[in-house]
Amino acid sequence: MSNRSAGWRRSVLLSICGLLSTAASAQNLTNGQINTVSARLAEAALQSWELGTRSQTILELNATAYSVFSNTFLPPPEVIPSELANDNVMAPFFSIARQIVSNRTRLNNNTVGPQPLMPDGSAADPASNGICVLIANWTGQDAGELDYEGAARDQLDYLLTRVPKTGDGAISHRESQVQLWNDFVYMVPPFLAYYGVMTRNRTLVAESYNQIKLYRNYLRDDRQGMWQHILLGSSGNDPGFWSTGNGWAAAGMLRVLATIRQSEYANTFRNEQRDLGNWVREIHSSIYRHLDETNIFTNYADQPPTASGNFYDAASTALLAATVYRAALMLDQYTYLPYAERSRSTLSNSNSTSSSNETSTFDNYEHFTSDGWLRPVVNPHSYGQEGSESAEGQAFVVQMHAAWREWVQDGSKGANTAMNLKLKKLIMGLALGAVLVLVL
Structure with missing residues (x-):
């Protein structure tokens, strides 16, 4: 055997062993650390979409019986299950609904009729709290002293009758002008679908799908496959492929799909469910090809970190990974699990020698500060700038962990498929290298 051939075989074995070793040694965040991340989320969530995202994150982590991603048929239990009631794990969730509805009259200057749940320049973001308010009403919170049902109905009527629309019916993300943001898909369609299921209004369920279809028609770039961030406005547009926005869109579609699947309308919306699953895969297939060796997305996925307004962003990375795990669970889509696993492992990695499985601290973590803030992150209030403490970034970490x-x-279905794909690519690459070695 030649020295070159022996060297090639040794290289193959070392590479495969290295791949398997990396998979086996991946670090996970502990329950204590997730609680720390959640505590920072609670401190930072103040804006309408931050509260809405936090409320859904609470369900996905601690009250899965009320998450649309559970196997619980909708509507959910009217009586809070004892294991949730005894531990009071839904108290923070209902506190959000209570705060919003009790403050509504004071904040809206006693306005009656169609209106958002909270004052906001965005027509869409307040609706992200709609499911929280609907569940508070369904479970009889505050013994009827707060009008949760009326607040949810006013939010719905506001979206359908007061917010400007495109000529073909896409509800604007903004109140002051017709402008479409890909964030909308996480904020509004899940509320429409859930409201429709809870009130047995098939038309609303259909409209949740229709809004996503319209937004995709406007925002998806046929060449890149990703969704552009903001279009159609007279000013303030952003045609770039914002990573977080693509994550918002994928996550929103998965929530609508899960809502329909767990409802009485599952059998009559089969084509719509298929479309939603395919559209999630579109985003994954187009955006993950831009993930580089750092395993962290840049703020605009197709641009290098050195480009103007660009930098590495752990927040979108966590959100997109969460959608990959959900797609694996719901749709048997396994292709991008290796990418999500690498990103999760990178975000969870520490140089600390601590071996405690319940530590709540973050010592020597590259992607978390010592008190549990994810880093680096886009500024959630200025999407072209790097930030430091992001409520949505914290939520995305928890959603990734829960998924x-x-x-x-x-x-871990699909894990072997994912590993086989990585091994196949590795072996093909090494085989090509071996041919070149032998030829030379």
């Missing part, structure tokens, strides 16, 4: 946890509990 990964459910994927593991379900048997």
